[in-house]
Amino acid sequence: MVNEEKIIPDDKIDLRGVLCPINFVKTKLKLEMMDAGQVLEVILDDGEPLRSVPRSIKEEGHKIIKVENIENAYRLLIRKA
Amino acid sequence: MAEKTATQRIDFNELKSGGFIKQNQKDLFTVRLKVPGGRITPDKMMKIAEVAKKYSRMGYCHLSFRQSVEIIGVHIDDFDTVVKELAAVGQKIASCGPRVRVPTACGGCEYNPNGIMDTQSKALEVDEKFFGIPCPHKFKMGFSGCPIDCTRTREMDLGFQGVVYPVWGKDLCNGCTLCAKACQEGAIVPDKEGRPIFDESKCVYCGDCIRACPTDAWKDKKKGWLVRTGGKHGRHPREANEVLNFLPDNKVDDFVAATVKWYKENGKPKERIGSCIDRVGLEKFKKEVVGAFLKA
Numbered sequence: 016m017v018n019e020e021k022i023i024p025d026d027k028i029d030l031r032g033v034l035c036p037i038n039f040v041k042t043k044l045k046l047e048m049m050d051a052g053q054v055l056e057v058i059l060d061d062g063e064p065l066r067s068v069p070r071s072i073k074e075e076g077h078k079i080i081k082v083e084n085i086e087n088a089y090r091l092l093i094r095k096a
Numbered sequence: 097m098a099e100k101t102a103t104q105r106i107d108f109n110e111l112k113s114g115g116f117i118k119q120n121q122k123d124l125f126t127v128r129l130k131v132p133g134g135r136i137t138p139d140k141m142m143k144i145a146e147v148a149k150k151y152s153r154m155g156y157c158h159l160s161f162r163q164s165v166e167i168i169g170v171h172i173d174d175f176d177t178v179v180k181e182l183a184a185v186g187q188k189i190a191s192c193g194p195r196v197r198v199p200t201a202c203g204g205c206e207y208n209p210n211g212i213m214d215t216q217s218k219a220l221e222v223d224e225k226f227f228g229i230p231c232p233h234k235f236k237m238g239f240s241g242c243p244i245d246c247t248r249t250r251e252m253d254l255g256f257q258g259v260v261y262p263v264w265g266k267d268l269c270n271g272c273t274l275c276a277k278a279c280q281e282g283a284i285v286p287d288k289e290g291r292p293i294f295d296e297s298k299c300v301y302c303g304d305c306i307r308a309c310p311t312d313a314w315k316d317k318k319k320g321w322l323v324r325t326g327g328k329h330g331r332h333p334r335e336a337n338e339v340l341n342f343l344p345d346n347k348v349d350d351f352v353a354a355t356v357k358w359y360k361e362n363g364k365p366k367e368r369i370g371s372c373i374d375r376v377g378l379e380k381f382k383k384e385v386v387g388a389f390l391k392a
Contacts (some may be wrong), residue, residue, distance in 0.1 A: 024383045061277070063130070064173075065274070066277055066308070068208075069274050069308055070278065070304075070308045071306070073310060074209060074307070078310065079272070079274070079310035080310075081272070083311075
């Protein structure tokens with residue numbers, strides 16, 4: 016894992032219960048408000064959101080630096096490109 | 097002098113090969129226009145609309161199941177003018193009858209994130225080389241860019257579907273398990289450290305793992321076409337046989353040529369290639385056509 020030690024996110028967005036592709040659009044808009052190099056924490060539901068959103072984030076050029084299973088959902092840390 | 101009937105003026109079989117299809121209405125025909133892969137420029141659409149407005153005596157077009165635009169109700173006396181006016185923007189007439197038809201294709205890898213292979217340029221290329229070649233019966237080809245197979249290559253006489261072979265390297269993997277989540281086939285299961293265990297027997301070569309991987313630990317080793325032959329729809333549908341995987345992109349034309357040649361040599365009149373394969377055996381097709389491509 017890259018820099019396993021505590022990465023403190025600069026911003027957070029909880030997308031549990033938000034469907035595709037709105038969850039990706041919300042992530043994208045949030046990232047647009049941030050500076051390059053900053054880290055966004057995204058909470059996603061398992062299933063379709065976890066299948067689609069990380070892939071789209073990668074296509075936009077951002078870096079997913081951590082993926083973590085939390086109760087019934089996943090926590091992603093994204094470093095803005 | 098009695099008015100000549102349409103039958104005297106025109107050879108209907110000749111017309112049919114040119115994409116003019118007889119209708120119920122006396123002297124009216126459907127003019128089927130060639131739209132390889134279903135991609136069409138606005139200029140062509142505007143010209144077709146203009147021509148259809150002028151010459152369709154029934155006032156509408158039909159979008160055929162194989163991505164062609166058909167102008168309905170064109171009078172036999174207007175054929176020459178219609179062909180000439182459409183030619184001004186390079187719009188050609190399609191075909192029907194026992195011959196190689198216009199290939200269909202999915203939207204294309206230029207804008208679809210799932211796309212693995214370039215179906216649009218391949219459909220154009222194949223159309224350019226093989227369109228209209230006479231065969232024992234109709235011969236339909238289709239191109240799908242990925243295993244979602246929007247073009248339904250399983251229903252084609254000869255179908256090509258994009259595939260990508262994934263390879264995993266442990267150095268870049270951070271054990272995030274997103275690949276296992278992305279895989280819809282159960283072909284990737286994480287071990288205790290989150291590293292993927294790959295079961296190729298379940299893989300459909302879609303590349304979802306490669307697209308999902310945040311660290312590029314999954315890469316594509318090769319891309320190519322999964323080839324299916326002998327599919328058809330109609331009264332007696334037959335699902336195509338998978339005859340080859342990972343045909344290189346630059347071998348598609350050769351494969352089409354070899355298949356059409358084999359079909360012409362082996363097919364009986366009015367027999368689709370699928371029925372021909374059922375009669376003579378798939379092994380014969382594999383030996384005489386596929387064999388030459390296996391080491392490619």
